[in-house]
Structure formats: structure tokens, C-alpha cells
Amino acid sequence: MEKAKISAKQLFVIVVLFEMGTAILVGFPTQLKQDAWIPIPLGMAGGVLLCLVYHRLFTFYPDLPLTGYVQKIVGKWVGKVIAFLYIIYYTYLASRILRDFGELLTSTIYTQTPLFFLMTILILTSSYAIHKGFEVIxxxxxxxxxxxxxxxxxxxxxxxxxxxxxxxxxxxMFENDWKAIFKATLTQTLTFPFGEMVVFTMLLPYVNKPEKTRYVGIFGMVLSGVNFTIAAIVNIATLGTDLFMRSPYPLLSTVSKIQLANFIERLDVLFMLYLMIAGFIKVTVFYYAAVIGAADVFKLKSYRQICFPFAILILLTAVIIAPNYTEHIQEGLKVVPIYLHWPFQILIPCTLLLIAVIRNRFTAKKKSSTEEYSQ
Known part of the structure; x- marks a missing residue:
């Protein structure tokens, strides 16, 4: 891994920007109409529990990323396979987010600019930041x-x-039954954005004060969850349920309606500026996790030598991921949570934690027995 160290404050900032990156763009469970804000705090609560799982794994192996300690938990070869799958997972999510922001720009501001060109600019910016190192990010x-x-x-x-x-x-309120609300929680808000904290299993070894990582991660997640909930309530209260459900970018529609004293208006450009900053952070974090994971698994001398090849891979995947925006969103909301997010965010980490706890207790018990025997 890179010889870099960041402060707990910097970790908090990255967590908040990362969690809010695409969530307030396309993460609202609009099918619940006026109840769309309810699954967000529920998903946040589940996300906090997942964050505790990720942190517990980190405490067992504080100097290793997930791709490293998975090999110690389940064995070298099985661990390498799982680590490689996580590299693919991070690369795929970086591609999805890149496509999200490319589609946003082509449908709002740069309507005559090719999607491929905009995504190329975005991924080259992220590639430059990654080449400079995680401290710069x-x-x-x-x-x-x-x-x-x-x-x-x-x-x-x-x-x-x-x-x-x-x-x-x-x-x-609560026009939808609890079954629909919990379904939206489990298939949407739990995994997106809160379960995506699994990517920080690759980044926690960089924090210069590891003892603060648990509280910083949870506080960052809670703050972003509160902001996400407020954004959902404001969108529904401003747009109404019909426009909220039909709008591809509800918060952008809300901001574009601001008009004060016939002077302050057209503030959607500021919202776009925020989205580009948060989107840059989110793409870069997934991109960086994939790169250092590959460098770790394949024992490369430097992760920088594969930065540009991964940039090309992410860009091409973003292009071919779906033929149009509608299919891209449907895939992200219907297919990805069940077949990708749940295994990589919940099932595998929880299984790894269970094995790690059993192995560490067995090792501690064996060590204790050996010491008693020697005495």
C-alpha cells in the first residue's frame, strides 16, 4: 500500500462527501411517494451496524486492507479469489457513478457534448488525483x-x-404499508448509499489515529444520513409527489425553482458544482480502492503503474454498462442491490467477521493452553 497517512478529520470529510455523492442525485425511493424519506433513516441505522462490522474486521488486521486480510481469514487462494472479486466490484461501481454524472451533464448543461468526452474528462481528473496519492485526495x-x-x-x-x-x-404519512417501506430499505437505502461504506475497508489503514476510525465513520454516516433525509423531505414538500416521482433528478428540480425578489434565481448551477465535487470524490474513492486492491493482490511495486489502465477499464465499462439512461437506472435500482450489493456489502463481510472471531478465539485459547503447559 501507499505510504500515506490522513487525519481522522480528513476521513470524516471523505465519508460525508462519499455518502452524499450520488445519493441525493438518484438515491430517493420515489415509488413510496410522500413516504420516500422514511427508508432513509432506517437504511442509515442498518448502515451503522455494517460500519461496526467493517471496523471490527479492521481491528483484527489494522495494517491490512480488505484484500489483504481476507487471505489470512479464509486462506491464500480462496482469499485471492474473493479479493479479486472485490476489485471487480469496486471497478464496476466506479463505472456506474461515472456514468451517473456523465448522464447528468449531458441531460442538463452539456446537451450537445458527447457522453464519452465528458466521462473521459472526469476519469482523467480522478486518475491524476490518484496518481498524486491518497493524501492529496x-x-x-x-x-x-x-x-x-x-x-x-x-x-x-x-x-x-x-x-x-x-x-x-x-x-x-405512512400511506404505504410497512412491508413496502422495509422492502425499499433493504433493497435501496441500506445498500445505497450506506452499505457502500464497505469501500473504506481498503482505506482505514491510512488513518493516523486508528482508535478514532469507528466514531468518525459512524458520525460521518449519520450526518450524511440526516442531510439525505432532509433533502428527501424538502423535495417532496416542494415538488409534490407527482413531480417528485417523475423527475429524474428531484433535488435539481427543487433548486431550479428558487426565485427570490426577482433577483436570486437560476441557482441550479451551484447544485451542479456541488454534485461534480461530490461525484469526483466518490468515483475517485472507488477507483483508488480498485487500484490499490489490484496492487496488493498481484504484489506490484507501485499502484501507480496500473492507474491509467484502470482508468481506461472504468471508462469503457461506463460506456457499455447500459444502452441508455433509463436502463442504466433500472439496472442500478433493481439488479445491482440484490446480486452485487448484498453479497459484497453484507454477506461476505459478516461471514469474514464470524470466521475471524472464531479463529482469533481459537488462537488465543491455544496460546493460553500452551503457556499453562510450559509453566
Whole structure:
């Protein structure tokens, strides 16, 4: 792994920006109408439990990423296969997110610009940041964090002062039964965005104060979950259920409605600026995890020698991932959570933790017995 160290504060910033990256763009369970905000805190609660699983694995092997300690838990060859699958998983998610933001730009601002060209610019920017090292990525996130939060707070109050919020749009609450709400939680909000914290199993060894990683990760997840919930409530209250369900980017539609004193309007460009910063962080984190995972599994001297090949792989995958935006979104909401997110975010980590706990207890018991025998 790279000889880099980041602070707990920088980890917190990356967690928040990462979690909110594409979630407030396409992560709302709009099929629940006015109840769409309810699965978000429920998914966040489940995400906190998953974060504890990831952190517990980290405490067993504090100097190794997931691709390293999985080989110690289940054996070298089986571990290498699982590690390789995680590399593919991270690469695929980087491609999906790259496509998300490419589609956003081509459908809103750069309507005459080829999708391939925009995604090429985005992935080259991420590739340059990764080549410079993880500390640089952390500093970039830290630099933009205050700017993003300032814009978010200003935008929130402008929506209020514009008189756009109509709380009656949130009624009747719990119109959907709990079965539909829990289904949306398990298939959407739990895995996207909160379960995506599994990527930080590759990054926790970089934190200079490992004892703070658990609290920082949970606090970052909770803060992003609160922001995500507020965004959902504001969208429903502003747009109404019909427009909220039909809009491909609900928060962008909400921000574009801001008009104050016939002077302050057309603020959707600020929202686009936020999305590009958060999207850059999210693509870069997945991209970086895939690169250092491959360098670890294949024992390369430096991860930098495979940065550009992975950039090409991610770009090409983003192009061929779906023929159009509608199919891309359907695949992301219907197929990916069940067949990719659940195994890689929940089933495999929980199984690894169970094996690690059993092995460590057995090793400790055996060591204790050996010491008693020697005495």
C-alpha cells in the first residue's frame, strides 16, 4: 500500500462527501411517494451496524486492507479469489457513478457534448488525483467540504424564503404499508448509499489515529444520513409527489425553482458544482480502492503503474454498462442491490467477521493452553 497517512478529520470529510455523492442525485425511493424519506433513516441505522462490522474486521488486521486480510481469514487462494472479486466490484461501481454524472451533464448543461468526452474528462481528473496519492485526495475533500456545506445551507434557506415548501405534500404519512417501506430499505437505502461504506475497508489503514476510525465513520454516516433525509423531505414538500416521482433528478428540480425578489434565481448551477465535487470524490474513492486492491493482490511495486489502465477499464465499462439512461437506472435500482450489493456489502463481510472471531478465539485459547503447559 501507499505510504500515506490522513487525519481522522480528513476521513470524516471523505465519508460525508462519499455518502452524499450520488445519493441525493438518484438515491430517493420515489415509488413510496410522500413516504420516500422514511427508508432513509432506517437504511442509515442498518448502515451503522455494517460500519461496526467493517471496523471490527479492521481491528483484527489494522495494517491490512480488505484484500489483504481476507487471505489470512479464509486462506491464500480462496482469499485471492474473493479479493479479486472485490476489485471487480469496486471497478464496476466506479463505472456506474461515472456514468451517473456523465448522464447528468449531458441531460442538463452539456446537451450537445458527447457522453464519452465528458466521462473521459472526469476519469482523467480522478486518475491524476490518484496518481498524486491518497493524501492529496483527502486534502481536496477537506478543501471543498466547507464550500459545499456553505452552499447547502444557503440553498436550504433560500428554498424556505422563496415559499416553495408546502408541508401538506407530506400527508398522509405512512400511506404505504410497512412491508413496502422495509422492502425499499433493504433493497435501496441500506445498500445505497450506506452499505457502500464497505469501500473504506481498503482505506482505514491510512488513518493516523486508528482508535478514532469507528466514531468518525459512524458520525460521518449519520450526518450524511440526516442531510439525505432532509433533502428527501424538502423535495417532496416542494415538488409534490407527482413531480417528485417523475423527475429524474428531484433535488435539481427543487433548486431550479428558487426565485427570490426577482433577483436570486437560476441557482441550479451551484447544485451542479456541488454534485461534480461530490461525484469526483466518490468515483475517485472507488477507483483508488480498485487500484490499490489490484496492487496488493498481484504484489506490484507501485499502484501507480496500473492507474491509467484502470482508468481506461472504468471508462469503457461506463460506456457499455447500459444502452441508455433509463436502463442504466433500472439496472442500478433493481439488479445491482440484490446480486452485487448484498453479497459484497453484507454477506461476505459478516461471514469474514464470524470466521475471524472464531479463529482469533481459537488462537488465543491455544496460546493460553500452551503457556499453562510450559509453566
Amino acid at each position: 483527502a486534502r481536496v475533500g477537506e478543501l471543498f467540504f466547507a464550500v459545499i456545506y456553505f452552499m447547502a445551507i444557503v440553498g436550504f434557506f433560500l428554498i424556505i424564503f422563496s415559499g416553495l415548501i408546502h408541508m401538506e405534500n407530506l400527508k398522509p
